[in-house]
Amino acid sequence: MANSEQVDGQGLSGEDGVRRRDFINVAAVSFAGVGAVGVVLPLIDQMNPSADVLALASTEVDLSAIQPGQAIKTTFRSQPLFVRQLTEKEIAEADKVDPSTLRDPQTLAERTVDGKKQWLITMGVCTHLGCVPLGAGEGENRGEFGGYFCPCHGSSYDTAARIRKGPAPKNLEVPKYSFTSDTAILVG
Amino acid sequence: MVRIGAFLVGLFFAGWLLISFLVGAYSYVVEPPAKTVEHEFHLAPKHVSFSFDGPLGRYDNQQLQRGFQVFKEVCSACHSLKFVAFRDLAGIGYNEAEIKAIAKNWTIKTPSVDPATGEASTRDGIPADYFPSPFANNVAAAAANNNAIPPDLSLMTKARHHGSAYVYSLLTGFQEQPAELLKHFPDAKTPEGLHFNPYFANLNLAMAPPLSADGQVTYGDGTKPTIDQMSQDVAAFLTWTAEPKLENRRRAGVATILFLLIATGLAYMAYQNIWADKKKAA
């Protein structure tokens, strides 16, 4: 099964003989090593996401039914995704804050698409320990900053889903997305 | 003791087997087993050549797309293809937009749940969906098809001996029952509602000839859609659905074997080297 890892110079005579013979033995063992690596690669790769998982790696969301002030909870890559249409008031509240005072300084404009400032699309995963914050559903506690509130350890997010209070270190993550039409986005 | 016991056991088994043989041989001679109609009239699949024949053959995407068209316009009315997803069509040369359109416009809609009422409903297909089945379940399939359930076609060419040729032969093999057959096996007349086909295991199948006229589909690439051509194309398409990784497998095989030949050659030289001093006459 194994190739010889080292070869004693038994029965070899002459300098040249030693070198030529050693070369072939070393080459044979090296080839076995390359072969082993070639076998290991697919064994590692098989644990990567399979084609059917990757096929669901992007999600289309229809925005037409979401009224200002409303949010929906959907899924993106098997995790909750919050899609919210902000009201004028919420936008104003978010813009009022000086980003430099924030734990994770970002403006609302940086967190939304140009000209579509009212559409706030974030992951519904608290950046503290991964719980799902409240606030996307009708009547849920939106915390003291009017955005999202994580019940696990009390992180509060503001109307731009930026962290304002509690243990979470970062704002709610904004996934990569683009508008495919005025009322539809493609996430991922 | 062991040997005496063994002798007796051996004598018993061997003796009884020989007696069984004589009993069997006697009845074989006195009453030779009757030939069955399947035995006499079943035919092995026709010979037909495909681009993927042989150890290095490859799929012809043009042909697979034509075959897909036949599946879509003819077969899919009754047969499911449940292990294949729309996204897999990228493997036969469709681009993302085309796949999206195919999925969206597929006649059979994908089962879904009405978000408002929670009742079973359907929606347009998306590339990640598998080809939806034409029937909700086996009972519905049997009820709609004279009690015969149309089998899933995803793996059909691997589920039959010489599957690609089998599908082609079956599709082109419908015919009148030969007079010769009825002369020798008067009881074997094809029952009402079944169709005679010598390439089918028991000669009579429930499926009516699905490809019955030249030009049943219209090919976009200008190929003449004869029954023979359509049968070949759909057989090729079903070979792909059953073994979509065929080309990857063969490519990997060539590389692996070349590598192993060199490695084994080196291993042989190393083996000869190491043994050089031991393989000499004193």
Added chain:
Amino acid sequence: MSFPWAEHYTPKHPLMQWVDEKLPLPRLVYNAVGAGYPVPRNLNYFWNFGVLAGLALLIQIVTGVVMAMHYGANTLVAFGTVEQTMRDVNAGWLMRYAHANGASFFFIVVYLHIFRGLYFGSYKAPREMVWLLGLVIFLLMMATAFMGYVLPWGQMSYWGAKVITGLFGAIPVVGEPIQTWLLGGFAPGNASLNRFFSLHFLLPFVIAAVVILHIWALHIPGSSNPTGVEVKGPQDTVPFHPYYTAKDGFGAGIFLILFAILLFFAPNYLGHPDNYIEANPLSTPAHIVPEWYFWPFYAILRAFTVDFFFVPAKLLGVLAMFASILLLFFLPWLDTSPVRSGSYRPTFKTFFWILVLDVLILGYCGGAPAEEPYVMISQVAAAYYFAHFLIILPMIARFEKPLPLPNSITEAVLAKYAKADGEPAAVPAE
């Protein structure tokens, strides 16, 4: 557990000395398959199959663990998860085909290994324990392979499970309760599938453990050799490493080439098309056959067609099938010839080759449909199989006149090389 002239493990590096003091694992390996194990210098290529069987077991365990990562042991999804592995998992088709064909290759090398043992008398004293442990491995392999074949939940999986567990149903009185107990139901179902999966995962590791015992038992007397003459001195042996590691490396290369040809270019050649049809308890395939490596035993099972007074033919077939394997456990005491190697036993040699042909015929009949003339042929072939081991071998041992044996391994080797060089046999130089 070795010859006195075996090389001693002497670690030079301080780290290796430290390891050797705390856990002498490198020493164990050195003495088991390294330079510390002296092996007869005249082993031929048939002695490669032990190491190749180990390689096959390794391939099965690695690819099997991978398959288990993607498999769902539930009758609703099992077939689909295997298909999904083939289609969507990265390199999944490679893992699945390697696992399915790896089983076949495991049996091929093990059968060659067993026939090597039969021809060269490897089962004889002082190596009976090696032979017995080898048979235990063989039985475990059969159980593992059978249960593994059920897992994809195709038509052959289902009906194979039904037929094989049905064999136990042939046992009078307790048979049916045993069958129900084995299946966890009245027919193969979810309970059966889950326990088969559990055991299919467990047994290969049991096999690996028995392999270690098999090698341990081998190292007590040391390896046999084609002459069957025991090792007499240092001139008769070479260290396992590098001599046999090099030879086994070459053998492994040939094995892998043949494996790759099947795996990449004809992966379904040894399989059965019906197993690409999902299990259907309401429709039996026209022709149920097990995998090819069970065919000889399947032929013996079906060869019994006539009841023996109150014993039904079905039960006889089951008993004979089990007996055909169990009788091998008695082989060391059935063949009492003092000469070990078939090369020096002219009568034995003739019958050995008849046995090989007989097993091939049984295999062919076992794979054929249960119709005439295959049943009649398998009856005669099965009769010979039992007669060979239980009647003929003990008799040959008593009446045969063996050829003269060489005085030592070295003498035999030198005679061979001298012949090849066209010179008269030389006396050992030592």
